[in-house]
Amino acid sequence: MSAAETFRSRHRHIPVRILSADPALPYAKPPLSKGYLCGRQPNLDLHSAGWFDRNDIELIRGVTIERIDVGAQEVVTAGGVHHPYWHLLLATGSATVPLKVPGGDLAQPLRTFADAVALKMAARHAETAVVVGGGLIGCEAAACLAGLGVGTTIVAPEAVPLERRFGVDVGERVVKMLSDAGVRFIGSSTVAAVEHTGVVLTTGETVDGDVVVGATGVRxxxxxxxxxxxxxxxxxxxxxxxxxxxxxxxxAAGDITLARNVTAGRRVVSEHWRDAAQQGLVAGLTAAGYPASWDMISGFSCEIGKFTLEYRGWSSPDASCRLVDRRDGFSATYHSDGRAVGTLEATASPAS
Structure with a gap:
């Protein structure tokens, strides 16, 4: 969307076409595990159907792309339909990593709008839920489910949530955030099977869940x-x-890229919405014949209960962490080779 909007703003009459496997209108994904699941944001559409007509952008939804022929400069969709291109942007994103255990297909993913709708409906009739995975999406979804009155437990292989991304010190504070939101955290544990009544851990312990959410990452x-x-x-x-x-x-833009960032001075992987939108803008400008480079510092936000976490930078798992607690949260700075490479700010909402 970002690339299409940007290109169209520079060239009013050159045909622009978007091919999407998703049957829904293009929508914002970050709110799926935040406001939408919590019941605060019913409309996620980036634009109305009329907007595409007014801007002469052809949107073809629910289509499967079979291959790209870079020699002939065309995209071939299911049924053998050929779409020639002058410029082509790939923004195919990520797919959820399935929970590969017996009954793993019973775990509900949370990646698309359809996933979020299904999970939201299931939560209406659930008393308990288990979220498998202690990453960003898992923590957000668990806090939302607990906020809806569902007794929610996170099961994760790491000792604390977000450990691989932010380290143990931050993870320990996230455990407290989750607890305050009504979420139980079981760390250093692996799911052996998923059943209709919850999950079975490799220790033999069972965790009740009328709903099981698979938040096991994306690829x-x-x-x-x-x-x-x-x-x-x-x-x-x-x-x-x-x-x-x-x-x-x-x-290419978004999750699929290993892109050179001018400010970082190297290629980086960033699988976050803000970066994808910025990369799309750069691609749109470049395709339109305007100078543009990806130079913004990567960043994203996460909502866990009453807390908002804001991150900026490109810290690696081996970066050292300096953490300072505050009355309304904490700050963490990550250093590598003697220089700051990332910052994390956790702040409780004023209403809390």
Whole structure:
């Protein structure tokens, strides 16, 4: 959407087409595990259907793309329909990592609007829930479910939530945030099976859950890019600071990219909404013939109960953490090789 809007703002009459596998109108994804699941944000659409008509952007929804022919410069969809292109942007995002245990298909994912609707409806009739995974989405979803009056438990293999991303010190404080929100956290535990009544841990312990949510992470969907012969590395599509891939007039943005960031001075992976939107803007400008580079500092926000966590930077798992507690939360600064590489601010809402 960001790329299409940006290109259209520079070229009013060149045809712009969006092909999407999702049957819904383009929507904001961060609120799915925040406001929408909590019942505070019913409308997630980025634009109305009329907006696409007024801006002459053709939106084709619910379509499966079979392949990209970079030589012929065309995209082929299911049924053999050929869509020629002058410039092409790949923004295929990520797919959820399935919970590969017996009964794992009973766990509900939370990635798409359809997922969020299904989970929200299931929560209406649930007394208990289990969230498998202690990452950002898992923590947000668990806090929302607890806020709806559902007795919620997180089960995660790490000792504390968000440990791999932010470290143990921050994770210990997140446990307290979750507890304040009514969420029980079971760390250093692995799910052996999912049943209709909850989950069974490898220790044999059972955790009740009328609803089980699989928040076991995502994997960039680079299948089309790889099949088209684009250069990839570590499961991501390699792009420069202008979002150009190795193929002529083909760009990539969002979760799938290993993109050079001018400010970081290196290629970085960033699987967050703000960065994806900014990369789309850069790709749109580049395709339109305007100078643009990805130079914004990466960042995202997370809501856990009454707390909002704001992160900026590119810290690595081996970065050291300096944490300072405050009355309304805490601050953490991450350092690597003697320089600051990330900051995290956790702040309780004023109403709390």
């Amino acid at each position: 960039p969907d680079i299948r089309l890019a790889a099949a088209a012969g684009l250069v990839t590395e570590g499961g991501h599509v390699v792009v420069d600071e202008h979002m150009r891939t190795s193929a002529r007039n083909v760009y």
